[in-house]
Amino acid sequence: MVAIIGVGHSKFGNRRDVSIPELAWEAIKPALDTANIEQKDIDFFVIGTAGVWSSEAAVAPLIAEYAKLEPAGSMRVEAACATGSAAIRVGYTAIKSGEADVVLILGIEKMQESTNPIVIELIGRFGNFFWEFENFGLTFPAYYALYATAYMAKYNASEEDFARVAVKNHFYGARNPYAQFQKEITIEQALNSPYISWPFKLFDCSPITDGASAVIMVSDDKVKEWKIDERVFILSQGVGTGTANLSKRDNFTSLKSAVYAAEIAYRKAGIDIDNPCKYLDGANVHDCFTSAEIIAYEDLRFAKRGEGVELIREEQTYIGGKIPVNVDGGLKAKGHPIGATGVSQAVEAYKQLLNKAEKGRQIDVVNGKYLTHNIGGTGHYAYVTIYGLER
Amino acid sequence: MVAIIGVGHSKFGNRRDVSIPELAWEAIKPALDTANIEQKDIDFFVIGTAGVWSSEAAVAPLIAEYAKLEPAGSMRVEAACATGSAAIRVGYTAIKSGEADVVLILGIEKMQESTNPIVIELIGRFGNFFWEFENFGLTFPAYYALYATAYMAKYNASEEDFARVAVKNHFYGARNPYAQFQKEITIEQALNSPYISWPFKLFDCSPITDGASAVIMVSDDKVKEWKIDERVFILSQGVGTGTANLSKRDNFTSLKSAVYAAEIAYRKAGIDIDNPCKYLDGANVHDCFTSAEIIAYEDLRFAKRGEGVELIREEQTYIGGKIPVNVDGGLKAKGHPIGATGVSQAVEAYKQLLNKAEKGRQIDVVNGKYLTHNIGGTGHYAYVTIYGLER
Numbered sequence: 001m002v003a004i005i006g007v008g009h010s011k012f013g014n015r016r017d018v019s020i021p022e023l024a025w026e027a028i029k030p031a032l033d034t035a036n037i038e039q040k041d042i043d044f045f046v047i048g049t050a051g052v053w054s055s056e057a058a059v060a061p062l063i064a065e066y067a068k069l070e071p072a073g074s075m076r077v078e079a080a081c082a083t084g085s086a087a088i089r090v091g092y093t094a095i096k097s098g099e100a101d102v103v104l105i106l107g108i109e110k111m112q113e114s115t116n117p118i119v120i121e122l123i124g125r126f127g128n129f130f131w132e133f134e135n136f137g138l139t140f141p142a143y144y145a146l147y148a149t150a151y152m153a154k155y156n157a158s159e160e161d162f163a164r165v166a167v168k169n170h171f172y173g174a175r176n177p178y179a180q181f182q183k184e185i186t187i188e189q190a191l192n193s194p195y196i197s198w199p200f201k202l203f204d205c206s207p208i209t210d211g212a213s214a215v216i217m218v219s220d221d222k223v224k225e226w227k228i229d230e231r232v233f234i235l236s237q238g239v240g241t242g243t244a245n246l247s248k249r250d251n252f253t254s255l256k257s258a259v260y261a262a263e264i265a266y267r268k269a270g271i272d273i274d275n276p277c278k279y280l281d282g283a284n285v286h287d288c289f290t291s292a293e294i295i296a297y298e299d300l301r302f303a304k305r306g307e308g309v310e311l312i313r314e315e316q317t318y319i320g321g322k323i324p325v326n327v328d329g330g331l332k333a334k335g336h337p338i339g340a341t342g343v344s345q346a347v348e349a350y351k352q353l354l355n356k357a358e359k360g361r362q363i364d365v366v367n368g369k370y371l372t373h374n375i376g377g378t379g380h381y382a383y384v385t386i387y388g389l390e391r
Numbered sequence: 392m393v394a395i396i397g398v399g400h401s402k403f404g405n406r407r408d409v410s411i412p413e414l415a416w417e418a419i420k421p422a423l424d425t426a427n428i429e430q431k432d433i434d435f436f437v438i439g440t441a442g443v444w445s446s447e448a449a450v451a452p453l454i455a456e457y458a459k460l461e462p463a464g465s466m467r468v469e470a471a472c473a474t475g476s477a478a479i480r481v482g483y484t485a486i487k488s489g490e491a492d493v494v495l496i497l498g499i500e501k502m503q504e505s506t507n508p509i510v511i512e513l514i515g516r517f518g519n520f521f522w523e524f525e526n527f528g529l530t531f532p533a534y535y536a537l538y539a540t541a542y543m544a545k546y547n548a549s550e551e552d553f554a555r556v557a558v559k560n561h562f563y564g565a566r567n568p569y570a571q572f573q574k575e576i577t578i579e580q581a582l583n584s585p586y587i588s589w590p591f592k593l594f595d596c597s598p599i600t601d602g603a604s605a606v607i608m609v610s611d612d613k614v615k616e617w618k619i620d621e622r623v624f625i626l627s628q629g630v631g632t633g634t635a636n637l638s639k640r641d642n643f644t645s646l647k648s649a650v651y652a653a654e655i656a657y658r659k660a661g662i663d664i665d666n667p668c669k670y671l672d673g674a675n676v677h678d679c680f681t682s683a684e685i686i687a688y689e690d691l692r693f694a695k696r697g698e699g700v701e702l703i704r705e706e707q708t709y710i711g712g713k714i715p716v717n718v719d720g721g722l723k724a725k726g727h728p729i730g731a732t733g734v735s736q737a738v739e740a741y742k743q744l745l746n747k748a749e750k751g752r753q754i755d756v757v758n759g760k761y762l763t764h765n766i767g768g769t770g771h772y773a774y775v776t777i778y779g780l781e782r
Binding site: 064098099380 | 435443446462466470486488519628636652
């Protein structure tokens with residue numbers, strides 16, 4: 001068993017006020033503090049970053065030096081927008097295999113090192129750059145809009161339905177001091193915002209964000225040796241890969257890689273795939289665009305096919321509903337610093353399960369299980385992780 | 392226990408004749424064939440690539456689609472020039488932890504997507520770009536030259552000593568059909584080649600290379616279930632990290648991260664750190680520059696401090712000597728496609744231990760143990776891995 005015993009999170013947003021190592025330290029410092037350890041206790045660390053925004057190609061050693069992490073071994077991992085979860089996986093398997101005992105996982109991105117429209121092009125490279133971006137001009141809003149329009153057509157969903165996701169996630173972002181947007185919005189504001197790529201308007205899209213998040217993971221032996229009470233275990237993880245070309249997808253109302261990853265994660269955690277909400281107290285899903293959250297409800301079996309949209313209409317993914325989702329604001333309002341997102345989801349799982357979430361956004365912990373769903377590209381990578389209070 | 396049961400290797404060199412997925416397939420296909428498995432048997436794959444040479448940021452999904460690897464989970468890893476070994480580590484821990492059974496590790500780099508002098512600048516970014524490259528103009532030959540001159544001054548080594556390493560590695564490269572340079576050189580040729588960064592001349596430097604290499608790793612259970620005879624086990628791995636700034640190094644005749652990584656690897660494999668050559672039949676070390684091979688001899692304890700240069704003078708690292716090193720041509724003659732190098736070293740360990748190396752470059756397998764040493768940056772990352780015939 002592998003446990004998370006410490007977490008840290010920088011303020012997400014425009015962070016031109018700090019350097020990359022300084023931003024990293026904003027997450028590393030509180031992670032060390034909550035875990036009650038020092039740098040020398042860490043025997044392996046993993047840095048998740050897409051890192052194409054600056055000319056500095058190798059930020060991991062810079063961070064290591066600034067945070068005094070050497071000589072412990074390290075590497076960088078990348079899985080597009082699922083980079084943070086890939087980093088979690090490397091730490092998880094390092095400990096579970098016995099190759100490490102105390103691991104720091106840092107997710108970080110400083111996207112605003114680039115400026116518009118360059119940053120949009122750089123994000124676009126994490127699709128199929130030379131074919132779909134260069135030939136057809138598909139940027140990420142356009143990629144996901146293909147899925148949104150297919151969903152609208154097949155299941156009678158509307159732009160208003162998508163706007164409801166934005167309203168929910170801004171509602172909770174307003175209660176998260178680390179969120180990029182800490183402001184509630186109305187459905188009218190969302191619907192009246194300018195179009196980015198139909199049917200997406202400004203409020204359907206996650207923003208360009210700088211941020212860092214960190215967790216300290218240890219072996220079960222260390223939990224016992226150090227007599228740690230406040231910890232969350234990783235119960236299982238499922239990982240899937242999708243085609244590079246969207247033209248090769250056979251379905252635009254589901255991400256096959258996410259369905260595949262969820263099935264593995266549920267099976268390994270002993271969760272009934274036909275009724276996962278009975279086992280889970282809450283979830284973070286990859287709402288890079290509002291419609292993606294609704295499709296995630298279905299890929300994760302929170303709702304049957306075509307009925308995900310009902311969950312948001314009936315406010316079933318607010319706290320008190322069938323399953324609270326993204327009550328930290330999600331990618332939409334908390335922000336989406338690519339490499340940090342998956343680690344930020346792990347931070348949220350830890351906080352929610354241990355009743356440490358801020359006022360107005362703490363879920364009820366009944367079953368002691370929490371799910372995170374992190375997508376890279378347009379389903380090019382899918383990582384589903386289940387966290388739990390009990391071994 | 393984790394075993395390598397299949398290997399593949401593309402021709403290294405200028406590979407403008409193929410696309411990145413095609414180059415990958417040149418390594419993946421023979422790896423599948425020697426392992427006698429199909430793509431559907433793979434439940435996780437890891438792609439190691441630095442990948443800054445082209446605008447295509449996300450080559451892993453492109454390769455996955457071309458090689459028909461989805462829906463199995465995947466990620467990309469990067470650790471500068473130790474990227475391939477970092478990928479090995481992720482596969483190794485995934486299997487050892489029980490999270491995967493059959494893993495494909497691919498290392499790939501297509502550096503000649505860029506042209507000079509851009510490629511030199513891009514490589515330079517894997518040091519400390521904004522500080523040491525931008526301020527002081529340090530490219531990689533210059534970084535390593537700082538170590539070479541310190542070694543020369545402290546231990547009375549000469550340019551001729553460094554040239555001997557080039558002569559040896561070209562001697563073996565000439566016997567490796569996958570090597571970029573399959574041509575022997577004389578010590579006069581090496582000494583008369585033009586200076587790149589004193590004391591390094593052209594023949595002291597590893598080249599810009601395109602290439603791919605792949606291994607298939609499985610759990611011990613699979614080795615038994617599939618009744619596999621031809622396999623080598625990963626006995627141990629040590630990993631270390633060094634400072635980002637060379638100005639913070641306290642010693643320029645050793646890489647601290649490599650010493651740290653070697654100690655861990657030896658201890659975990661039960662190898663006497665004071666006499667590792669007694670246990671090892673051969674090794675591949677990171678000879679990005681000729682002097683780096685000599686310093687590696689000492690960091691790995693093949694020789695005492697200051698006596699590494701004796702090993703090459705006495706031809707003790709040729710086949711038949713104390714410990715054969717880089718008898719595939721090393722980075723110097725085989726070539727150094729950054730992400731592929733660490734995986735290529737694993738391919739070499741497999742071939743040597745199973746007596747599959749080409750004529751004129753097969754070592755004597757006595758103890759059944761082989762070491763690989765892979766450095767990222769200038770010791771920013773160090774990976775030392777021990778392979779063995781017996782569990």
